[in-house]
Amino acid sequence: MAKSRLFKPMKIGNIEIKHRIVMPGVSRMRATDDHVPTDMVLEYYSQRAAVPGTLIITEANLLSPEHSGYTNAPGIWRPEQIAAWRKITDEIHRKGSFMFLQVMGMGRMADPSEAKKEGFTIVGASAIPWMEGAAVPKAMTVEDIKRTVHQFGQAAKNAIEAGFDGIELLAGNGMLVEQFLQDVTNYRDDEYGGSIENRSRFAVEVLQAMVDAVGPERVSVRLSPWSKYLNMGIEDPIPQYSDLVRKANQLDLAYLHVIESRIKGGDDVVSSDKLDFAYRLWNGPVLVAGGYNGDLARRLVDKEYPDRDFAVCFGRHFIANPDLVFRVKENLPLNAYDRNYFYTLKEPKGYIDYPFSEEYLATVKA
Template identity: 45%
Template sequence: MATVTTTTTTSTSTNGPPPPKTIQPPPIIPATSRLFKPLQVGKMQLDHRIVFPPLTRNRNADDHTPLPFMVKYYADRASTPGTLVISEATAVSHLEEGQDNTPGFVSERQVAAWKQIIDAVHAKGSYYFQQIWGMGRASFPEFMAKKGLKYRSSSAVPMAGVDAVPEEMTEDEIQEIIQSFVDTARRVIAAGGDGVEIHCAHGYLLDQFLSDAVNKRTDKWGGSTENRARLVLEVVKAVVDAVGADRVALRLSPYAAFQDAEKGDIHGQYLYIINELKKMPAPLAYLSLVEATGDPGALIFGGKSVNQGRTLDFILEAWDNWSPVIVAGGYTPATAGWAVEEHYGKWDTLVAFGRHFLANPDLVFRIRNGIELNKYNRPTFYLAKNEVGYNDYPFSDEYLATHAKP
């Protein structure tokens, strides 16, 4: 936030004029900021700009099907009508269900379970996007071996701290994964979802092709900036052709070093993607971007974060309001208000809250009314198949009083 400096010159002191007087502008109040200005996003008319983002929480069954208590979790966070709710990352094929208790959107059983969640979000008057991904070498090698599945990536480059070396994906496997994204997007829309967010971030499969630290291929899927971006662009175009651009979004994490998926030329790589996306006939529903402060390697696991202090401005400038942009990365209500009013004030921007939305099912209501937030409990973030640290965070007394049934 800028400060205003004024100088007074009426003093008769022999020591010269008084020092400049610094005036701090009044703080931005989140409730009166653009956080609560409605916004059209794809086919959705959102009532505010506070987004519930994808959060992997390992609450699915062993067969990667959502457990029944997940319906309450998602519905609670959709409790303020007009909220955009985005699911946790969901596998596009059984081959990509690479970790314990993460979900898929493939089998009839999985689709039926997700449909209950989608319907519950819609019943609250809110909107629902499914984040979809492949895991690639981020899968657990032992887990894949136990299931008799291939451990694979863009190239045969192991991840730090992992003994197993992934196999380089073949041309047939690349075409299959593109089709898997398409098929899963169709299943989501058929189940009532408002759209899909394609995950190309944080060192998962599409990001493994994008990263020159991981992708060492010499065919059309690797080498140059254009070739390394080919898979994510092919996936986006194929999914758009299948379900429509206004039902498709893309997530990117330009600065994340998580899972060693770094890029040597961040600006060149991502500006190429943005420029190619803008050549499409219609804009995506939205673009989702992770700030440098949102690198999971540092934010969650205490690892390296090599790009702190760098901004997403170069992407928003190039995107130029082609469609709205979601930003994420450790925001608080106060900094989110500042972001939409000042830092990103000239763009249609929304702000995602991860940990705070986990701990506050009524987060939108709390921010609107200036109510203190529940504190999140990190040790319970990933308790598999458990409602502790998941469905036991309370609504505020004020919310309960306001929404009490007569």
Template identity: 40%
Template sequence: MNSNADRYIPSESRLFKPLRVGSFTLQNRIVFPPLTRLRSDDGHVPLPLMQKYYADRGSSPGTLVISEATAISHLEEGNWNNPGLVSDMQTEAWRKIIDAVHANGSFFFQQIWAMGRASNPDLLAARGFPYRSSSAVAMKGSAIVPKAMTENEILETIQDFVNTAKRAVSAGADGVEIHSAHGYLLDQFLTASVNQRTDKWGGSIENRARLTLEVVKAVVGAIGGERVAIRFSPYAGFQGSEKTDFRELYTYLITELKKMNVRFAYLSLVEATGDPGALIWNDKKIHQDKTLDFILEEWDNLSPVIVAGGYQPDTAARAVEEHYQKWDVMVAFGRHFIANPDLIFRIKNGIPLAQYNRPTFYNHKQWLGYNDYPFSQEFVEAHSHAVHPMIEQKEEAVVA
């Protein structure tokens, strides 16, 4: 994706053409995607510094900002300092973040998840919660085996997704993104090597897909289809999520989603080169011969699609102009958005991107590596008279 990329000028490409998503219209197709950053407090309540972080990345009006993965229950707050959306305190904290994004004229979706066996078992044990998954299959390298969820626990999980979606909307979110990817709980049910159940929630493709589809149906029934998005990672191997039947599985999932006769907000897909296992740990590009085309063909522009896969501005422009030209595609930028709160402004104006500092990505509760990346001088000058270009917040004022 680089031989002819320079023939496309990002600012003149479809990256900057408006796109209807759900009930609103984006002014660009560059998305700030879900990025776990561990900046909540020890009670999983978003810290005040998160208001600035999210608002800044929505500083170009008409941008889609998606939250980091947010727990649907206290049981699923499975790692230190990741956020939940369960208690009144958590909901109010998210409300302030969402208000800050909206003040900049951008839109906000809450990604919601259950972690399952990807949780830290020591943390769960300390809090008196069970360590569980679709089946009693341990994570690779772990001697701790999760317990297989009961039917009642599965039904409670579906209701937890519904309740959290409602709370997100009540806090002002424009919608929710259901996380069914990367080896977390819903994906643990999809993956045959993890899901070894013999009841209606396991075995066949239809049974393994049942939980994801039931969650989607229930959330759509609660908040409406135009507020609902779904994330899949068909090629990911992260956390034991490899699938040998990915083509059949995801074709079935897409077919069943279409049968719901709902125009979803969007579908979010991770390309083979976007597997966290490759990008985070060894930077190797895997499965480069595999594409998302079979899903996009089946989806057939039912609603826009987000693609993620380690894009640069030039390769993103080429992707929307060439490979994805017949589909309504948005492109997610993760690591570059971390280091460039004004990423969209920079891309539109040809301003060089700042370099991210990977070792600070997961600094628990810290300002460093989170809100210390500056806006470009060009952005500051262009917005010197704006009312809400940035939240003025200083490091020493943040409780950590």
């Protein structure tokens, strides 16, 4: 079982992970009201670094006060946030594992009550609400865009100061950067809209700013080309996302992270659309997420892409299994995840109380 390439090391930027099971960003709403990760967040990630050499990507971090809007999500703009993350990355490194910080702007998905409380304006690529009756975002001006690009560069610097091995830009799942990428959310007629190249421009400028700040080997990007989550859904994503992947490839980033079409946010859907178009345009390591279990992950790395550097992300299973990597390697049954506690504010239940397997515990006691 353990002969699979899933348990062979792989180089990602400056680090070498010891196996190819990765924890992707999963938002859990357990930070403080003013967006600082707590000791409970530290405990949660520490548990999930049970097997040395694991790559953990944090839940999405808010970019800046003006791109906030997610209750009890962590952020990466204040010294207090950097210090709190530093404690967490120190712990993960002490356990021999690695950590990338995921960063996002919420754009039109910002929670209006958070916007009111924190005093910022909800913005987007264009003034298109995410559903009927939702807040109408203000279309960002070019000045807003330039300032935001700069903030992403600063976030990359802050992530490195916080001890992260790198930073992943969330350019999928309906968030701000994707709102620029897709024609269903971008009606602009300036240099940031109206053509494939123009719709990619914001994402490319953000990636360039992050690369300039910390170097390409510490920057990555996450895409969900096929997802219709949060009313996204460009009709034919292939030309748009091909343009972006091609440009990201030229930047020589640490990895490309893509989400399978069978996933809509954190839910399963039926779809057979493929990501091969992106793999063909990308030369470096790939992280892929969406509906994976041990068997599917082995098949992907051993049979489907035996000549490529692929790692597989497990989202929901990592929530419920702190020792997931051990369980997959040893073919042990997985704990079931409890959706009721995915997003319960500041709640330890369903967060740090999922049990380790007896078999894993026996190895640490031994």
